[in-house]
Amino acid sequence: MVLATIEAARATALAAENTRRKQLAIVTTLRANLQEGACPTCGRRLDEEEAAIVFDALEERIAELAAEVAASGQRQERAEVEAEAAARQEADLTARAKKITILDGRIAEGVTKVREAAETARCRAAESLAALRAHGLTEAPTESDLTRAQQQASLYQRLANTCGQLRHLERDARQATAERQQAERSLTEIGPVSYDSAEHASAQEALTASRSAAARIEQIDNELARRPGYEADLAAATADLTRLATERATLTVERASLGFDAAALQQAIAAETEALAAEQAARDDEARARIAARDATQQRDNAIAEETRIAGLASKADARRRTADELNRMYSEFARFDQYVAGRVTPHLADHTSELLQSITDGKYDRVVFDENYGLMIYDGDEAVPVERFSGGERDVAALAARLALSRLVGSQATRPPSFLVLDEVFGSLDADRRAQVLSTLSNLSASTEAFRQLFIISHVDDVRLSQIFGEVWRIADVDGVSTVENITRAGGFADL
Numbered sequence: 001m002v003l004a005t006i007e008a009a010r011a012t013a014l015a016a017e018n019t020r021r022k023q024l025a026i027v028t029t030l031r032a033n034l035q036e037g038a039c040p041t042c043g044r045r046l047d048e049e050e051a052a053i054v055f056d057a058l059e060e061r062i063a064e065l066a067a068e069v070a071a072s073g074q075r076q077e078r079a080e081v082e083a084e085a086a087a088r089q090e091a092d093l094t095a096r097a098k099k100i101t102i103l104d105g106r107i108a109e110g111v112t113k114v115r116e117a118a119e120t121a122r123c124r125a126a127e128s129l130a131a132l133r134a135h136g137l138t139e140a141p142t143e144s145d146l147t148r149a150q151q152q153a154s155l156y157q158r159l160a161n162t163c164g165q166l167r168h169l170e171r172d173a174r175q176a177t178a179e180r181q182q183a184e185r186s187l188t189e190i191g192p193v194s195y196d197s198a199e200h201a202s203a204q205e206a207l208t209a210s211r212s213a214a215a216r217i218e219q220i221d222n223e224l225a226r227r228p229g230y231e232a233d234l235a236a237a238t239a240d241l242t243r244l245a246t247e248r249a250t251l252t253v254e255r256a257s258l259g260f261d262a263a264a265l266q267q268a269i270a271a272e273t274e275a276l277a278a279e280q281a282a283r284d285d286e287a288r289a290r291i292a293a294r295d296a297t298q299q300r301d302n303a304i305a306e307e308t309r310i311a312g313l314a315s316k317a318d319a320r321r322r323t324a325d326e327l328n329r330m331y332s333e334f335a336r337f338d339q340y341v342a343g344r345v346t347p348h349l350a351d352h353t354s355e356l357l358q359s360i361t362d363g364k365y366d367r368v369v370f371d372e373n374y375g376l377m378i379y380d381g382d383e384a385v386p387v388e389r390f391s392g393g394e395r396d397v398a399a400l401a402a403r404l405a406l407s408r409l410v411g412s413q414a415t416r417p418p419s420f421l422v423l424d425e426v427f428g429s430l431d432a433d434r435r436a437q438v439l440s441t442l443s444n445l446s447a448s449t450e451a452f453r454q455l456f457i458i459s460h461v462d463d464v465r466l467s468q469i470f471g472e473v474w475r476i477a478d479v480d481g482v483s484t485v486e487n488i489t490r491a492g493g494f495a496d497l
Helices: 002-034 048-134 143-190 197-225 227-258 262-344 346-360 392-413 432-448
Strands: 368-370 376-380 383-386 420-424 454-458 474-479 482-487
Touching: 002 048, 048 262, 143 197, 143 227, 197 227, 262 346, 346 368, 346 392, 346 432, 368 392, 376 392, 392 420, 392 432, 432 454
Parallel strands: 420 454
Antiparallel strands: 368 376, 376 383, 474 482
């Protein structure tokens, strides 16, 4: 749009320069023709004063056109400066848009990396949790858990040792049972014996020892009855110990391979939280950047629209200024023309009007003058009275005389006078005597003045249509909405009028 303003300023300057050159050519032509003493337009002779007025007006117009050319050049320079500023602003906005695009790419890349790191941490945590659950654990074994497992393994080892002792006791019990059975058989073989207190005491001791051995055997039998449970517990404890040892080794290997560290996990969680916060901040920054970019684009569009509107207003203002300058020039020229007419033509117009008014009023009023506003004043005796103070018929007569005088004056000075005059309903407010005087005056003018050689009079007044000054009389009739024209003179129908 700034380019359009520049082109408009150039076009305005070019048009003004062309007009100025044409005006200079006109001045040159006028100066050349002035030496011959005639106006190149109408052929009328020009005196020095009239030529000076014309030359002053043309030179003033040429100066105005030169000023307009200079103003157009200044507007063009301002428009070029504005165009450069707009170009710089556009380049700045483009650079900002590129920076925003680069930031968007970096933010997107950072978000991707953060998401990948978070996904890796979640995968490692899930693998660790799955390994713990596979071994019946909800969390990583602590040192106290390992200590309890070792204590349980020691207990199972003691149980295994106790089982060995139980096997030795069982063997001793079977041997004691065999000895008792052998003793009973021996007693049976011996048969009845005589009492011997010493023998009895010895037998009593043997019986006590046998009972004690039987109690021990019963205890051993009870222990042996519980042996499968002990063996099962031992096997389970051994299996658990083996499993725990294997699991411990496996967890140790997996932990080493995963590089699991509770502190590192907490740091990873904190880093993930921080990364998510940074991602959200980056998204917020991106949103603000997008909003800023949109606002900047809107401001640029608004600036362009405002620039377009201002350029349009400037163009309209320039056009209106040129129109106003032209109107002022025309008004000035018309004012000078009025002064010229007032000084040159008005006296002649007043003389012609006075002559016609004297003829129409039969010498009652023989002198009129025009004021600076071309207001008509009629002398009633020695006093100039404004035409508004007269009756309606006298005002119409005075106005008709002034119009006829003006037509007569213009026609007499024209190279080709019109040679005809048209009067439409000018007799309506006049009495019969005054109408007769006006018709007589018109007849004399038609006979003596080339400008009034042919008269066309439109009237509905009967005595006007019956006047003998007319060579032909035509009648227009309206019958059933159709207008017909009839030459009454040739038809001989004056009686119908």
